[in-house]
Amino acid sequence: MNKYPERTDVVIVGSGAAGSLMAVKLSKSGKKVIILEAGPIRKPGDLISSQIHARRLKWSGEPVEETGAQPIGNVFNSGYGTGGSALHHYGVWPRLHAEDFKVKSLYGRALDWPITYDDLRPSYDQIQQEVGISGDKAREIWRPDGADYPLPPVPVFQQGEIIAGGFKKLGKSISPLPLALNSRDYKDRPACLWDGWCDAGCPTGALANPLALYLPQTEKQGGKIIHNATVSRILTDDGGKKAIGVIYHADDGTEITQMAHMVILAAFAVQTPRLLLNSADGGLANRSGLVGANIMSHAAATVYGLFNEEMEPYMGATGGQLLNQDSYDHKDKRTKGFGSYQWMIAQAVKPNDLLGFGGTNPALFGPKLTEFMQQAAQHFGGMTGCVEDLPVQENRITLSSDKDKYGIPLPTADHASHKDSYALWQAAKEEGTEIFKAAGATHIWNGPLGPMHIMGGTIMGDKAEKSVTNSYGQCHDIDNLFIAGPGLFPTCGGVNPTFTVHALTLRSSKYILKNWPAIT
Amino acid sequence: MPGARAAGLSHYIDHQLSSRDNLLILRYLRVKPPFDGFYSSALTAFEQAVRKRYNKNPGELAQGEMSEFITSIMQKNPEGWAKSGEDAPPAPFFYFVLRSDAIDVTYGTMAAFDSLDIPYMAHIEPDHAWESRRE
Numbered sequence: 082m083n084k085y086p087e088r089t090d091v092v093i094v095g096s097g098a099a100g101s102l103m104a105v106k107l108s109k110s111g112k113k114v115i116i117l118e119a120g121p122i123r124k125p126g127d128l129i130s131s132q133i134h135a136r137r138l139k140w141s142g143e144p145v146e147e148t149g150a151q152p153i154g155n156v157f158n159s160g161y162g163t164g165g166s167a168l169h170h171y172g173v174w175p176r177l178h179a180e181d182f183k184v185k186s187l188y189g190r191a192l193d194w195p196i197t198y199d200d201l202r203p204s205y206d207q208i209q210q211e212v213g214i215s216g217d218k219a220r221e222i223w224r225p226d227g228a229d230y231p232l233p234p235v236p237v238f239q240q241g242e243i244i245a246g247g248f249k250k251l252g253k254s255i256s257p258l259p260l261a262l263n264s265r266d267y268k269d270r271p272a273c274l275w276d277g278w279c280d281a282g283c284p285t286g287a288l289a290n291p292l293a294l295y296l297p298q299t300e301k302q303g304g305k306i307i308h309n310a311t312v313s314r315i316l317t318d319d320g321g322k323k324a325i326g327v328i329y330h331a332d333d334g335t336e337i338t339q340m341a342h343m344v345i346l347a348a349f350a351v352q353t354p355r356l357l358l359n360s361a362d363g364g365l366a367n368r369s370g371l372v373g374a375n376i377m378s379h380a381a382a383t384v385y386g387l388f389n390e391e392m393e394p395y396m397g398a399t400g401g402q403l404l405n406q407d408s409y410d411h412k413d414k415r416t417k418g419f420g421s422y423q424w425m426i427a428q429a430v431k432p433n434d435l436l437g438f439g440g441t442n443p444a445l446f447g448p449k450l451t452e453f454m455q456q457a458a459q460h461f462g463g464m465t466g467c468v469e470d471l472p473v474q475e476n477r478i479t480l481s482s483d484k485d486k487y488g489i490p491l492p493t494a495d496h497a498s499h500k501d502s503y504a505l506w507q508a509a510k511e512e513g514t515e516i517f518k519a520a521g522a523t524h525i526w527n528g529p530l531g532p533m534h535i536m537g538g539t540i541m542g543d544k545a546e547k548s549v550t551n552s553y554g555q556c557h558d559i560d561n562l563f564i565a566g567p568g569l570f571p572t573c574g575g576v577n578p579t580f581t582v583h584a585l586t587l588r589s590s591k592y593i594l595k596n597w598p599a600i601t
Numbered sequence: 602m603p604g605a606r607a608a609g610l611s612h613y614i615d616h617q618l619s620s621r622d623n624l625l626i627l628r629y630l631r632v633k634p635p636f637d638g639f640y641s642s643a644l645t646a647f648e649q650a651v652r653k654r655y656n657k658n659p660g661e662l663a664q665g666e667m668s669e670f671i672t673s674i675m676q677k678n679p680e681g682w683a684k685s686g687e688d689a690p691p692a693p694f695f696y697f698v699l700r701s702d703a704i705d706v707t708y709g710t711m712a713a714f715d716s717l718d719i720p721y722m723a724h725i726e727p728d729h730a731w732e733s734r735r736e
Contacts, residue, residue: 131727133709136624144633157629276722284724395719432708432717435629439704443697446671451603454708458717 084337089113092327092341094312094356097165098579099565099586100347101291101299106590108304112597115339116299117310117329119348120162125292128168128282132434135281138162138169142311143485145351149476150497153378154532157435159349163308164282164291166349167579171279171400172261172288173425174214174580176205179225180410181421181574188413191471192375192571195543195552202227204584212289212583213267216259223254223406232264236275239393240462241402241427247520248405248426258404258425261289261580277429279399280436310337313489315344315360315562324562330487342601343561343593345554347586350376350535350568354478355492357539357549366556369546373478376496376538377573380506381531382422382466384513385441386522387456394430394438394461400577401425401464408512409575412469416512418505420469421575424513428463438463442526462522466509467533469575471499478538498530506530534578536567553592554585560600565589602703608713613706614640626701632690639690639698646682646689650674653681671696 091107093100096118108114119142128138140159147155160166179198184191206228216230234257237245248255262273262283273287286293296306309332316326316338326340346353354373358364364372403426412420431437438457445453476497480490498506510527517525542548545557554569556562565586567578593600602610617625618637627636651659655666662670673679674692682692690698707713710729714721 126725129725129727130721130723131709131729133624133705133729134727136626136628137622139628141622141628147631152631154629156631274722274724276724278722278724395722432713432719433701433705434709435626435701437704437708439708440701443700444675446602446700447668448603454704455717458719 084335086337086339088326088340088342089115090341091115091343091345092117092339093345093347094327095165095347095349095352095566096163096291096296096306097160097347097349097566098167098291098582100165100345101295102583102586103345103347103565103590104299104304105295105302106587107593108299108302110594114299114304115341116304116306117312117327117339118163118306118308119311119352120160120308122308123163123168123282123292125284125286128284130278130281132280132431132437135169135434138282143491146481146483146491146493148493149495151378151380151530151532153376153494153496153535155351155494155535158378158532158535159351163296163306168282168290168292169280170290170579171398173400173577174259174261175404175423175576176225176227177574177576177581178223178410178421180412181572184412184572190419192540192542194571195541198225200552201581201584201588204587205580208580208583208587212261212294213263213270214259214261215257215264217257220256221259221404222256223409230259232267235260235262235264235273235398235402237402238275238396238427239391241397243388243390243392244426244462244464244517244520245403247516247518250519251516253405253407253516255403255405255426258401260398260400262398263287273398275397275429277395277397277399277431311487312348312356313359313487315356315365317361317365317559321361322559324559343563345563345565347565349566350538351478351492351494353564353566353568354538355480358478358480359489366549366558366562368558369548371474371540371547371549373538374474374476375472375540375571376476376478376494377470377472377536377570378496378532379470379534379573379575380468380498380502381533382468382506382509382513383441383463383528383531384510384517385438385461385463385526385528386517386520387460387524388462388520388522389460392460392462394457394463397427397429399429402427408509415505415508417508418503419501420471420505422466422468422505422509423575424464424466426464428465430461430463432458441528462517462520464513466513467575467577468502468506468509470502470573472537472540472572473497473499534567534573536570536573536578539564539568540571541569542571553589555600563589563593602700602707604707605703608707610703610706614702626705627698630698638688642689643695646692647695650679650681650692654679
């Protein structure tokens with residue numbers, strides 16, 4: 082059965098960080114916006130404080146085949162349902178640095194962004210005021226210039242204090258971790274309770290996720306979100322130069338054609354290229370041949386330790402309490418490899434799950450595991466390095482020969498770290514181990530390389546033959562087809578992507594509104 | 602994992618496998634659902650490898666033998682594992698998954714947090730349906 086609802090101004094695919102922000106800005110200016118979300122509806126009351134229940138928020142759509150030496154971890158890193166992956170993100174919101182935008186120009190490798198930090202700085206500043214970031218600009222000595230954080234820094238608990246001692250002993254700097262969590266009440270949203278349930282989704286609204294912020298505002302302004310809506314194709318006019326809508330499948334299998342003046346793909350870095358590749362022979366908006374290429378994922382360098390002190394490892398935010406970016410600028414000055422990384426220090430941790438302390442040392446079993454669990458509950462400390470992943474064109478999303486229930490080819494994600502990124506990950510682990518020794522850890526160990534965040538796949542750039550979109554996410558080949566989200570990143574730096582996703586999306590929304598008649 | 606049986610490990614896995622909304626950690630680990638075959642093939646492989654090495658069923662192993670066998674599967678497939686069927690997952694991977702399941706069921710509940718002296722601090726308390734069926 083087919084349905085053809087009324088044409089709308091804008092159809093947005095995906096309700097995560099980028100989709101929800103784009104929706105609120107466009108609907109506020111009077112555009113009729115429909116968001117199509119593949120997953121189910123989520124409400125604050127669904128965000129149960131449990132690492133087992135938290136898995137419900139992760140990707141559970143059709144499977145993504147992952148290949149390569151360092152797979153991207155699609156399920157853990159993606160979201161499914163209202164708010165997408167931003168619903169379970171940890172709210173670590175540092176800015177990219179100026180040199181992240183000019184890696185090719187400065188070092189003759191990787192890629193440049195088509196914009197500079199200064200182009201994005203006003204958007205970073207506006208977003209942090211809207212959302213509320215807790216931090217301390219003066220102590221965050223590595224941070225590029227911009228407005229002060231609107232909220233005071235997050236508290237430091239025992240775990241943070243003790244690990245900070247290691248950094249200080251080695252002459253390294255630390256600052257409060259900039260978090261999109263309220264350190265005090267802010268704009269009708271309450272302060273965080275520092276209970277460490279971020280991964281399960283924050284039902285109080287203290288953490289800036291789409292349910293707490295932009296989606297309710299969108300609906301209030303008349304925007305509409307349709308759940309369980311799996312988009313299979315972007316429709317274009319006969320010449321293929323203009324997007325005219327999308328086809329999606331409702332949960333009952335009904336095929337619906339939603340016509341629109343503008344199509345915005347905000348379906349994250351795997352599903353957005355999948356959609357483009359499935360929408361035309363050779364892929365839509367794919368003159369460059371780069372749709373799907375340059376998929377990146379930060380390498381997580383984990384350092385764990387047991388300490389004699391009471392650490393209170395359950396207190397704080399899942400993202401951490403403190404930050405170090407001493408190994409960020411001057412990407413060519415690392416002991417090994419090339420690139421940037423930061424330490425997120427003293428993350429609140431639970432006993433179970435992929436990031437729980439019980440999983441950190443798989444060699445332990447039986448009574449030794451019991452003994453470890455009891456000791457770690459009070460004496461565990463940890464920190465994670467967010468290590469830059471250099472873009473590699475062969476790391477890419479392609480279409481599989483397998484198909485989903487609607488007959489759409491499944492995506493395959495192939496990813497292997499650049500050798501210099503892998504070497505940088507090793508260097509980070511070594512540095513982290515020395516820091517934990519200096520902090521007085523009695524036992525220290527590391528985890529394997531874990532994929533963290535997914536970026537790239539539809540990169541932006543100046544030239545149509547070397548990128549998929551311009552700096553606003555506007556496809557080079559189709560003026561009224563936009564992409565929003567981390568898929569636009571040509572390089573990923575060594576910081577968490579969500580703040581930059583917001584800044585880029587805000588900038589794009591202003592461009593769209595300013596140029597609406599010409600674009601549509 | 603001491604305590605996993607009493608905490609209802611087998612009920613937990615059965616419950617999740619029979620749920621439409623399966624919450625096993627296996628979701629994260631690049632295994633295509635449904636997951637029933639993962640567990641059944643691995644358990645068959647486990648049993649056959651134990652028989653090959655000790656000429657006993659797994660339940661008959663002494664504690665020392667079980668520890669020795671578990672240590673042997675952490676890094677590679679033990680002898681007898683490969684013959685159990687081509688679909689069986691690698692032994693080290695099965696070990697990691699089952700160990701994680703055991704930690705989930707033993708330490709992932711409010712009562713377990715309490716036993717570790719960790720404040721649970723729930724915003725919304727979980728209801729773990731499998732708990733009512735534990736031994």
